[in-house]
Amino acid sequence: MKNDGNPYVPYAATVEDAWYETYGERSIKTFRVVFDDKEVRENWEHFPGQCAIIGILGVGESMISISSSPTEGDFLRFSVMRMGKVTQALHQLEAGDKMTVRGPYGNNFPVDEWKGKNIITIGGGIGQAPLRPIVEYVKANKDDYGELTTIYGSRSTDDLCFRNEFENMMEDESVSCHLSIDVEEEKWPHFVGFVPTLLMEVNPSPENAIAITCGPPIMIRFVLENLKKLGFEDDQIYTTLENRMKCGIGKCGRCNAGNLYVCKDGPVFTYAKLKEVPEAFA
Ligand SMILES: Cc1cc2nc3c(=O)[nH]c(=O)nc-3n(C[C@H](O)[C@H](O)[C@H](O)COP(=O)(O)OP(=O)(O)OC[C@H]3O[C@@H](n4cnc5c(N)ncnc54)[C@H](O)[C@@H]3O)c2cc1C
Ligand code: FES
Secondary structure: OOOOOOOOOOEEEEEEEEEEEEOOOOOEEEEEEEEOOHHHHHHOOOOOOOEEEEEEOOOEEEEEEOOOOHHHOOOEEEEEEOOOHHHHHHHOOOOOOEEEEEEEEOOOOOOOOOOOOEEEEEEEHHHHHHHHHHHHHHHHOHHHOOOEEEEEEEOOHHHOOOHHHHHHHHHOOOEEEEEEEOOOOOOOOOEEOOHHHHHHHHOOOOOOEEEEEEOOHHHHHHHHHHHHHOOOOHHHEEEEOOOOOOOOOOOOOOOEEOOEEHHHHOOEEEHHHHHOOHHHHO
8 A cells, every 4th residue: 555554644535426325314325436646546455344434624534334345446435324523524525525535444354265155144224334345246256156145124215225236136146135124115025024034034054154244233133143043153154343433453442342452353253253252242
């Protein structure tokens, strides 16, 4: 990287495109951004699961998952839920506006180790943001992997993130794609119920498989229980933690869960690792 490994260096980037995924008080907006400096753009390297700190000068910065796969091109995507000061300001940005990006931060999903395996992603709400790069990475390298199964749900159709992409995947015979909403709605042709229940309907085999789940803590809790019922071992299951962070590089102690620094040791963990740290589920 051009920053010589200095994670404090923010780079100027331009929003190429921006669109709402969902609307309402906690709306989600996706930004497709490119670094202004050609050298930074060409030397930037990240893997599925990593994050970046994105910001607006004079406002502040937030840790956000990189929701694009490096296989998609020389740009980054961020899907941002409107929460407080920084994310509200980010939501004002449109194509042509500037933001800062530094990173990448954290470890990544070990996509190389997973070669030859069946991959199952199980997401809920904004939790699909760190899962999307896995899906895109596996799709782009499909000869290296077994079957790809994506399971995703949200409260209602208004809360479905990446809806068009999921609907396209449903037409794609190489992906087994399953969608749900919590409560029945007119003209909804897919599953109605919670994501952990949909997981049991899909009933993926644990044989030669890896399951990755991200979403609200309550969903993750029941997905983990159901994966165990399906016969998955703890080291076949991955998730991410999103503890609040400050420095992002293991210096300030803000993100601790027991002896883990989520920013440095994570955000990606196996269930086997998290079981050693009860505070991770607090
Ligand atoms: C590793 C990691 C990856 C993340 N990826 C994404 C992502 O892809 N998309 C996305 O929209 N958000 C993501 N987040 C959360 C995001 O960083 C925060 O929502 C954001 O920083 C809030 O900033 P703010 O100034 O808008 O809100 P603030 O004013 O700081 O907070 C507003 C409200 O949000 C809550 N909040 C802030 N940060 C968090 C957090 N980390 N977890 C739970 N609640 C929080 C606060 O408690 C408060 O109630 C991620 C966080 C981490 C640590
Ligand atoms: S955010 Fe500072 S130690 Fe993790």
